[in-house]
Amino acid sequence: MKVNELKIGVILSYFQLILGNIISIIYTPIMLRLLGQNEYGLYNLSSSTISYLGLLSFGFGSAYIRYYSKYKAKKDEESIRILNGTFLIIYSVIALITLLAGIILIKNIDVIFKNGLTQNEIYKSRILMLFMVFNLAISFPMSVFLSNITANEKFLFQKLVSSLNTVINPFVMLPILIMGYKSIGMVIATTVIGIINSGLNIWYCFNKIGIKFKFRKIDFSLIKEISIFSSYIFLNMIVDQINWNVDRFLLGTYKGTSAVAIYGIGSQFNTYYMNFSTAISNVFIPKINRIVSESDNSVELTEIFTRVGRIQFIILSFILSGFIIFGKYFIENIFAGSEYKMSYPVALLLMCPVTVPLIQNLGIEIQKAKNMHKFRSVLYFLIAIGNLFMSIPLCKYHGVIGCAIGTSITMILGNCILMNWYYHKKIGLDMLYFWKNIVNFIPGLIIPIISGVIMIFIGINTIGRFLIMGIVYIVIFLISIYKISMNKYERQLFIEPLLRTKAKFIA
Incomplete structure (x- = not known):
């Protein structure tokens, strides 16, 4: 049954990816025109600002699945109950901290964005962020139930709910936008949908999986062990936040909501681009772990790494070359409108350098399987800090293009040069063979x-x-x-x- 659920889960993952992208490409232009550029920029800015509070999860989600699987293999039901209780307490505390931090942040929005937003936009952003902070805080304790569903490999239920959300979301949002409720209506609708999803996950865990909790005996040594395991995942989360959200934050601070909207559309195309690569490499993760655990054969790993990289390059070169030729017309005349014409160079500046790590993202799984991913986490953190300091002056003087250039330069330095050196010298992959095959x-x-x-x-x-x-x-x-x-x-x-x-x- 688990094997069948796994296969169905994989199929539904691809289905959801394709369906999500198609719906997004159809829905986003309508949403942009109903919201307007400034309103969309404000919504985007509020979302990216609150997303920094998501760092408070500290990457514990991956740790839950790891320890749950470990206890499940040993049939240690007592430890599973303690694990469930421990995580629910930890995430509930994190939720309270999130609410407190969110309230402090919302009160100081006028100080942070005084140069970029009008008084009316600051007022509206406070309302948006209030709902977003509430959504985020609720999501932390609810993630225990979602992680439990994942750990039990109930992919059919999980992917069906996700796919339904993908389909239902625009049908809920569009009437709200047509009635004129704009971004505040959208965030209220998102809150309601989130609560319904959480309710479904709780119901499934109690009625179908039989989840149980034990709160009397909290294992503090387990909390310490989880914290150590999650530390590098947390570091990667910081890197992702800096690389993919700091530009919007800076633009909101120095240039205003219209600049955030323009950058947001360019970044959205980069997200589409990245999703197609990840969907392919994920299929090979179990095989990589098996090779490393059985033989750690560098030649075999290089062959798989190169084979997958070539397939990814075929797909990505097709998407990127097509976007270079047709993207400008598509963005200005079909997708977003002429006021978003600068989104095209932003997208290109993000997509071109990210192509190298995308055709090599199987290497991340090879690093994890060899337990050699610490270097990447530390390197990316340092590069992300460099991105932040480089982007501030570039944003001030060159706006959206400056921010994209800053991210692009750091991507080339970290992903394209230093990581290729690390793969070749330390991981044991033959990168000369890899690049010869790509060329x-x-x-x-x-x-x-x-x-x-x-x-x-x-x-x-x-x-x-x-x-x-x-x-x-x-x-x-x-x-x-x-x-x-x-x-x-x-x-x-x-x-x-x-x-x-x-x-x-x-x-």
Whole structure:
């Protein structure tokens, strides 16, 4: 049953990713036009500011699953009950701290954003942040139940709820926006949906899994052990917050809500881009852990690392090249509007350097399996601090482009240069072999690049041209890569689903 749930969970994960992106691409333009640029920027700024309070979770979620699985394997029900009780107490305390910290933050919003926001925007941001702080505080104790569902591998229920949320969310939000309630209406609706989700998770844990708690005997040595385990995960959380949210915070401080909105749209395309890579590499995590535990064969690890990296490069080079050619027209004329024209260079500045770590993200799992991920955590933390100090003057003098440049430079230094050195010298992966295999793709990209330049020269200035040229580019890219760059394994991966589909139609 667990094997079937695992397979269904994987299928639903891909389904949710594709469905979520499609719905977001359809819903976001409507939402942007109903909200307006300043209102969207204010909502984005409030959300990114409150997200810093999410650091108070200290990465304990991963620790819960690890220790739950450990006790479950030993059939130690007593320790599981104590674990559940310990985490519920810890997260309840964190929730109270979050509320207190949130209230202090909200009271000082006028001091933080006095140069970037108007008095009316400061007033509205306080209301938005109040609801967001409440949502975040509630989510901490509720995460015990969500983690329990994950630890018990009840992926079917979990992914079904997530998929339903993905579908229902725009149908709830759009009527609220049409009625004119704008960002405050959205955050109230989000609160209600969050409470319903929490209720469903609690019901499932008690009625289907049979979760039990024990509060009388708190294991303080366990809390210490969990804290040590979570410390590097916490460090990674800080890095992510700095890299992906600090720019919006700085723009809100120095440039105002419209700059936050422009950057937010560019960042959103970068998020779409990153999601496609992660979905592929996650499938290989169990295999990586098995190889490391059984033989720690560097040659075998390099082969898998390179094979997955090549597949990711095919997908990402297709998305990135297509975005370079068609992204400007899509953002300005279909997705967001002409007032968001600077979102296009922001997206490119974020997407181009992040391509290298995305085609190498299986390396993160290899580091974890070898217990050699501390270097990455510390390095990324130092790079993120560098990003913060670099972005402040760049934001002041160059606005959204300056912030994106700061993030881009630190990405190139940390992800593209230093991590490749670490993979080669310390992890034992043959990075010369890896990059030789990636460079082999370049001949297959020449024809699509030339065709893209011709399309830009002709001009993509109507929806009709956008659609026709888009289809032509897809066909040219796929044929060129298939004929020139793909190896036998990759061609098989590409052609097998098509052959199966053809066989079903013929049958």
